[in-house]
Amino acid sequence: MVSSEAAPLAKTGGLADVVGSLPAALRACGDEVAVVIPRYGSVDLKSARRVYDSLPVFLGPTRYVTSIYQAPAEFPCFLVDCPPLYGRKGFYGESGVDYPDNHIRFAVFARAALGVARFLFRAQVLHCHDWQTGLVPAYLQTTFSSDPTFLGVQTLFTIHNLGYQGLFPRTVLPEVALDPAVYKPDGMEFFGHLSYIKGGIAFATALNTVSPTYAREIQTPEYGFGMDGALRARAADLTGILNGADYGVWSPEADALLPAHYSAADLAGKRVVKQHLVAEFGLPEEAMDRPLIGIVSRFTRQKGTDILAEVAGQMVAEGIYLVALGTGDPEYEEFFRGMAAEHPGQIAVRVGFDNRLAHLIEGGADMFLMPSRYEPCGLNQIYSLRYGTVPVVRATGGLDDTIEEGTGFKFREYSGAALLGAVREAARAFGNQDLWREMMVRGMQKDFSWKASAAAYSALYRRLLGGL
Numbered sequence: 233m234v235s236s237e238a239a240p241l242a243k244t245g246g247l248a249d250v251v252g253s254l255p256a257a258l259r260a261c262g263d264e265v266a267v268v269i270p271r272y273g274s275v276d277l278k279s280a281r282r283v284y285d286s287l288p289v290f291l292g293p294t295r296y297v298t299s300i301y302q303a304p305a306e307f308p309c310f311l312v313d314c315p316p317l318y319g320r321k322g323f324y325g326e327s328g329v330d331y332p333d334n335h336i337r338f339a340v341f342a343r344a345a346l347g348v349a350r351f352l353f354r355a356q357v358l359h360c361h362d363w364q365t366g367l368v369p370a371y372l373q374t375t376f377s378s379d380p381t382f383l384g385v386q387t388l389f390t391i392h393n394l395g396y397q398g399l400f401p402r403t404v405l406p407e408v409a410l411d412p413a414v415y416k417p418d419g420m421e422f423f424g425h426l427s428y429i430k431g432g433i434a435f436a437t438a439l440n441t442v443s444p445t446y447a448r449e450i451q452t453p454e455y456g457f458g459m460d461g462a463l464r465a466r467a468a469d470l471t472g473i474l475n476g477a478d479y480g481v482w483s484p485e486a487d488a489l490l491p492a493h494y495s496a497a498d499l500a501g502k503r504v505v506k507q508h509l510v511a512e513f514g515l516p517e518e519a520m521d522r523p524l525i526g527i528v529s530r531f532t533r534q535k536g537t538d539i540l541a542e543v544a545g546q547m548v549a550e551g552i553y554l555v556a557l558g559t560g561d562p563e564y565e566e567f568f569r570g571m572a573a574e575h576p577g578q579i580a581v582r583v584g585f586d587n588r589l590a591h592l593i594e595g596g597a598d599m600f601l602m603p604s605r606y607e608p609c610g611l612n613q614i615y616s617l618r619y620g621t622v623p624v625v626r627a628t629g630g631l632d633d634t635i636e637e638g639t640g641f642k643f644r645e646y647s648g649a650a651l652l653g654a655v656r657e658a659a660r661a662f663g664n665q666d667l668w669r670e671m672m673v674r675g676m677q678k679d680f681s682w683k684a685s686a687a688a689y690s691a692l693y694r695r696l697l698g699g700l
């Protein structure tokens with residue numbers, strides 16, 4: 233697997249959770265898997281082993297020197313070290329601004345990953361994730377098309393989020409040593425730019441995305457970000473496989489980051505966790521008996537902040553409390569700060585990335601809100617089900633596939649009014665605690681572990697290899 237993130241080493245979102253947990257689940261299906269990620273500044277090499285010195289990457293006349301480390305993990309996890317390119321504070325940028333050399337960073341990464349596949353782990357399938365790895369299939373189909381090392385090697389490209397496309401001016405083509413032939417509408421050209429995600433879409437043997445509904449949605453103009461045509465052209469090779477949850481990390485029975493534990497059979501500890509959450513966010517004691525909504529999210533346009541801001545005032549007027557944790561675009565961070573400033577004591581916001589707080593919110597809130605404009609899969613609603621924190625979601629992508637009547641509340645139209653309607657319905661349901669507990673327990677008993685999804689990936693790899 234070639235990815236720009238893998239939990240716990242490098243994480244900004246769901247992609248990291250998937251790449252951090254799917255390999256172990258695949259092992260249980262009989263597959264041998266290794267992962268390759270860049271070694272960012274925040275990744276500590278102390279316990280890693282250097283397994284390859286000075287792996288050169290030539291992009292035209294320019295030579296980049298990388299070294300490969302292996303981190304201790306259940307499966308081989310290779311880190312591509314090249315301090316001038318990856319040894320920075322952010323993964324993709326800082327303070328909401330992308331690094332100007334991302335095209336080089338992820339071209340070198342793609343080449344180094346192919347180096348790992350050549351010298352360290354001879355994979356039959358290269359499973360690539362999102363735009364940061366789109367050059368792997370592109371280089372394989374062009375630069376390395378007659379390289380015997382890669383004869384018969386197949387590629388699977390997984391789209392975790394079509395909204396991030398890796399767009400660069402066409403003038404970077406020679407800088408990243410891509411065959412100019414790739415620059416065409418049914419290749420990597422995208423409205424006058426070079427699109428890294430289209431490297432995956434056009435050149436991978438097969439494509440998939442992270443829920444069946446999102447696989448259909450991205451083939452429509454509404455959700456296709458201009459790529460719906462390219463995706464429809466590959467409809468026969470495009471499937472949807474729902475992400476799984478790592479219940480070893482996300483379970484209220486044994487969550488090391490929770491102040492108390494609970495289970496479907498004994499919910500008492502959840503109130504203790506709520507108490508801690510209320511205290512942590514400085515909410516008043518009254519919140520203990522009122523519906524408390526939790527949010528853990530990247531604060532971006534995708535996640536529905538604008539429609540939430542429209543109706544936050546009405547929600548608090550009806551006695552609903554809200555805690556939110558997130559980080560992202562400064563504009564949306566400001567939205568959240570503004571809501572908290574307007575409704576002190578009822579809306580509390582923490583801007584930042586904090587894993588302990590993410591677990592505390594999952595455990596302590598009564599409901600979990602995801603009003604996403606679009607949502608490829610979404611993991612937090614799946615974790616919420618497990619924690620008895622009833623999801624209130626917009627019916628899109630994976631949210632629609634994982635939440636049903638009886639385990640959560642859904643609204644379809646992207647509007648403040650529709651969101652408010654669903655929150656009101658949830659608050660009314662919360663008023664009958666006996667029925668509410670039944671709903672919590674139904675959600676807690678759902679199984680979204682990797683078992684079924686890992687088997688689907690394993691079967692797909694085998695299909696790519698001609699039914700091996």
Ligand code: ADP
Pocket residue numbers: 244245246247249528529530557558559584585586587590609610611612613
């Ligand atoms: P996305 O991948 O679009 O960000 P997902 O719901 O698929 O959304 O996955 C989000 C993952 O990132 C979850 O594990 C969630 O707990 C975590 N996460 C998101 N924002 C934060 C944050 N500010 N602090 C800690 N964890 C976060």
